[in-house]
Amino acid sequence: MKQESQQSVLSAGKDGKPQFNIGICGMGTVGGGTFTLLQSKHEEITRRLGKTLKVTHVASRRQNPAFDTSNIRFSTDVFAVADDPAIDILVEAMGGMEPAFPLIMRAIESGKHVVTANKALIAVHGNEIFAAAKRKGVTVAYESAVAGGIPIIKALREGLAANSIQWLAGIINGTGNFILTEMAQKGRSFPDVLKEAQALGYAEADPTFDVEGIDAAHKLTILASNAFGIALQFEKVYTEGISKVSIADVNYANELGYRIKHLGIARMTDKGIEMRVHPTLISNQRLIANVNGVMNAVVVKGDSVGSTLYYGAGAGAKATASSVVADLIDIARASGSTSGSVPSLAFNSLRTDVPILGIDDIECEYYLRIAAQDKIGVMAQISQVLMTHGINIEALIQKEPDHNAAGDVTVPVVLLTGKVQERQMNKAIAAIEALEQVVDKVTRIRLELFDGEGN
Numbered sequence: 001m002k003q004e005s006q007q008s009v010l011s012a013g014k015d016g017k018p019q020f021n022i023g024i025c026g027m028g029t030v031g032g033g034t035f036t037l038l039q040s041k042h043e044e045i046t047r048r049l050g051k052t053l054k055v056t057h058v059a060s061r062r063q064n065p066a067f068d069t070s071n072i073r074f075s076t077d078v079f080a081v082a083d084d085p086a087i088d089i090l091v092e093a094m095g096g097m098e099p100a101f102p103l104i105m106r107a108i109e110s111g112k113h114v115v116t117a118n119k120a121l122i123a124v125h126g127n128e129i130f131a132a133a134k135r136k137g138v139t140v141a142y143e144s145a146v147a148g149g150i151p152i153i154k155a156l157r158e159g160l161a162a163n164s165i166q167w168l169a170g171i172i173n174g175t176g177n178f179i180l181t182e183m184a185q186k187g188r189s190f191p192d193v194l195k196e197a198q199a200l201g202y203a204e205a206d207p208t209f210d211v212e213g214i215d216a217a218h219k220l221t222i223l224a225s226n227a228f229g230i231a232l233q234f235e236k237v238y239t240e241g242i243s244k245v246s247i248a249d250v251n252y253a254n255e256l257g258y259r260i261k262h263l264g265i266a267r268m269t270d271k272g273i274e275m276r277v278h279p280t281l282i283s284n285q286r287l288i289a290n291v292n293g294v295m296n297a298v299v300v301k302g303d304s305v306g307s308t309l310y311y312g313a314g315a316g317a318k319a320t321a322s323s324v325v326a327d328l329i330d331i332a333r334a335s336g337s338t339s340g341s342v343p344s345l346a347f348n349s350l351r352t353d354v355p356i357l358g359i360d361d362i363e364c365e366y367y368l369r370i371a372a373q374d375k376i377g378v379m380a381q382i383s384q385v386l387m388t389h390g391i392n393i394e395a396l397i398q399k400e401p402d403h404n405a406a407g408d409v410t411v412p413v414v415l416l417t418g419k420v421q422e423r424q425m426n427k428a429i430a431a432i433e434a435l436e437q438v439v440d441k442v443t444r445i446r447l448e449l450f451d452g453e454g455n
Helices: 002-008 029-040 042-049 079-083 100-109 119-136 152-159 174-186 190-199 214-228 247-255 317-334 378-388 422-433
Strands: 018-025 052-059 073-075 089-092 113-116 165-171 258-268 273-283 295-302 306-313 363-373 393-398 409-417 443-447
Touching (some): 018 029, 052 079, 100 119, 152 214, 165 214, 174 258, 247 258, 247 443, 306 317
Parallel strands (some): 018 089
Antiparallel strands (some): 165 258
């Protein structure tokens, strides 16, 4: 195997122990954090491994004075690291698709192991990357690509390997969670909190990936593949953002005993696999409903172990570097082993017989907010529409009338429904919006009970 041949030519460190030479491409938050952690924890890592991890080559657009690379080879061309015959493991810490994708493929072709924190790249090109790594007998590790410092990939691939995963649900984007937390706790509007998130560095100048759920969809793609043993299928994830969540919805949800969280949900059903990212009402008694600020959390339900919760920092230099270095340690431990390593997506054989369900085919409960004219019989008409479509009303709030600038009087009607297929709910909402007394689009937020998570 390639790993065995690499082990045989490892150099020896000053302490005489086998030395793995590390090349880091990108010295921003992740790359710099990894460099610092490897330096500061050198002795402890060596004690754990019985081998040495040493950064011998760094590539970045420019020298960063915050890091002492005076005794390390420095390049402005990241491909120089992939081509460096002395490098055993390449750390890709740049993000994006270019040049990260061709860089990783070149490193694999050169027989190098790779560690990456690049969730978008793995979600979109992971199938091709892992196939190439398998052919060359090298490892591509990506623990840090999902939920920062939380070892959720290791939990799915190893700790829960005896389980058939039934579902998982995660707060896997800290920016979105920070915004919804501020809205719930301080009554602030979405635009107001978004500006603060950008000022604090939680959100980019263009926050689309975070607030519209694309970042979470990348991570959910990876989680679902490891949970269910399927190929990466990012294009099939239903994605809905939080930009339309209003203070009114946050307050009504709280009054009903729920919190609104932006969740990534993957579930195995008799009909197929659900993969979806959207705002979700969760009972405020659930642990995951009480994860606030920029923190991340993932709940996993296994058939043997039940529900387990994984919580921690989802981003940041130290948290993400923690996972990167853990991957480096795993690769170094496995190198030269005849027992083989854990498959890239947890399963040696991936399933191709299970379809990914479209959003119209899922079943869940719903929160509906309806703006209706203040007239007798309106609630009866709404109830009749829902009954006609086989939808039960589980809870109802009817507030005092609102008076708008034009002098119109409307009543906000808020209700929770029983479980129903989304396709059926779409028909019911269209029928409600067609009522003469309903004056605006119906606000719909999905509700999940997550039975078995625990309190």
